Amino acid sequence: MLIGYMRVSKADGSQVLDMQRDALLAAGICAEHIYQDLASGSLDARPGLINCLKALRAGDTLLVWKLDRLGRNLRHLINTVHELTSKGVGFQVLTGHGASINTRTPEGQLVFGIFAALAEFERALISERTKVGLASARARGRNGGGQYKMTSAKLRLAMAAMGQKETVVSDLCKELGVTRQTLYRHLGPDGVLRQDGQKLLER
Incomplete structure (x- = not known):
């Protein structure tokens, strides 16, 4: 199953999720399988992400629009994806600098390995x-x-x-x-x- 996660940094309406949602839907994710947060990436409390991670099962793949939508920082991002991988969950980035990351493919694993090394x-x-x-x-x-x-x-x-x-x-x-x-x-x-x-x- 494909599951999506999206986030904007402000909850005051100055940023919208439309672009992220459209990209996730175009990737084949059902609308009911997309989770969201309206909060800064630096905040620990992100209920949408928590629920998203709980919903993932072995064989599923988590998709995000851009790499910076998932992690609070690089270390948090690396740890989160390692945890997903250990549970048999894939991770894929649709666009931006991390668009080559797809842990279901050898090439994507290599790119993510470079991020982890950095x-x-x-x-x-x-x-x-x-x-x-x-x-x-x-x-x-x-x-x-x-x-x-x-x-x-x-x-x-x-x-x-x-x-x-x-x-x-x-x-x-x-x-x-x-x-x-x-x-x-x-x-x-x-x-x-x-x-x-x-x-x-x-x-």
Whole structure:
């Protein structure tokens, strides 16, 4: 069975789903098998996508209009498609830069493998920059007064580190010289800025 998913970034009517819906229907998907969200791709809560993923069964194929309609970011996209593949579900992109992706074909698997490699490369670069930044901060010394204060430099390092699955929060706090409470006052567990963090970067 073919199942479609579509999304626009705003729910105020300034963007419409017509183009995506027409493309999915033209690809042979029944209207009742198309799921949708009217929300930013950066939002975790996307009920349409959640219901879509629940509906998929082994042998089905998920179709999207463009690659950026599915994932919040590259890592989320890669993880989602890997999860689909492990369940025997195919994934196909109809247009745009990812139009060569169809995990039901060897060529499409190769293209998606390149995307996955780029995501891993990006994670490695962020991890390396984080380690270098922390080492540089240690070299300048952070002992003495004010060691629990969050700075914009520490915050940027924390944002990069919190996006890595392997990051241990207690170790990160120790490296930055801040308490866990201070860290979470500025950032969420996924590295997303909170109000205090936003204010700090805007100073």
